Amino acid sequence: MTSETERRFRNDLLEWGRKNRREYSWREPDRTLYEVFVAEFFLTQTPADNVETVYSEFLGQFPSLDEIVEASEDELAEAIEPLGFQNMRASALKQIASSHDHLPTEPELLMELPRVGRYVANATLCFARGDRLPVLDRNVERVYSRVFRDTWPESEAEQFAFTERLVPDEARAYNLALLDFGALICQTEPLCEQCFANEYCIYFRELEE
DNA sequence: AAGACGGGGAG
DNA sequence: CTCCCAGTCTT
Incomplete structure (x- = not known):
């Protein structure tokens, strides 16, 4: 009702x-699930303008989960250093990429990933896919x-x-x-x-x- | 449901 | 330095 x-x-x-x-980079049309996920993952507890400063370069360096698997946690942490929480986030990204070829498209499955709660899961799926x-x-x-x-x-x-x-x-x-x-x-x-x-x-x- | 966590930012 | 904050994790 x-x-x-x-x-x-x-x-x-x-x-x-x-x-x-x-207008933000991650709101541009045709962003992939991965690209939107990266943005939402960075946006928790971090101002959007701050995320803008590393976002495009991060996607250039790590265009998919495959590149994250290949990277060391130190390399990841360095790429997102200006955001803060870099070690926590680098570790979680590494765990995610090591256990998944593709990001799941069910909120409950996304929430099983480390450091991914209801907010990041729902925001990612809504903004990337319109769910x-x-x-x-x-x-x-x-x-x-x-x-x-x-x-x-x-x-x-x-x-x-x-x-x-x-x-x-x-x-x-x-x-x-x-x-x-x-x-x-x-x-x-x-x-x-x-x-x-x-x-x-x-x-x-x-x-x- | 409540508190812990890890760490940034304001005061 | 202390206090507050926001989403996630833990109990």
């Missing part, structure tokens, strides 16, 4: 995203907990169910817009005056009381 407000938010967000989506999966990080949680303050659940499992229900068929556009909206408008200090949802956002309504 989808409420009128949920439907409205979904449409407003998609429209906002068409005009305000941010209709919920993408839920702290930014998204902040957005939903404000706009739908009265119905947004406490538990993680219920939050995923809530989010899954809202994701439309245009999952890629929707989830990208959701992340950008959380980063640009619904920030920790939100810019409610310029927010499209300020007519029905519960957080904003309570602010005004």
Whole structure:
């Protein structure tokens, strides 16, 4: 069951995203599953601009899992050094490439890989293939907990169910817009005056009381 | 469900 | 230096 407000938010967000989506290398059309995975794997706990500085060069040096198998952990760590967490990430990439010829396309199988949780798995499959999966990080949680303050659940499992229900068929556009909206408008200090949802956002309504 | 982890960044 | 943070891992 989808409420009128949920439907409205979904449409407003998609429209906002068409005009305000941010451009990043990994969002270019025809990126492979591997290329998108690399980006999402690097983007956790790392600012996007930071990832941009190493992304293209990394893909040039390691265009597929095959090249990662051949590389040493030190070589990998050196290539991603500016990102931080380089040893942890190099080790995980090495383990992934050593055990897989290709990345799986089921979220549960992706999540079996080291350092790949629900966020990276769903984001990778949604952004690379358009799979209709919920993408839920702290930014998204902040957005939903404000706009739908009265119905947004406490538990993680219920939050995923809530989010899954809202994701439309245009999952890629929707989830990208959701992340950008959380980063640009619904920030920790939100810019409610310029927010499209300020007519029905519960957080904003309570602010005004 | 709660805390640990590893390490970056702000103050 | 201390505190906070975000996603994953561990219990």
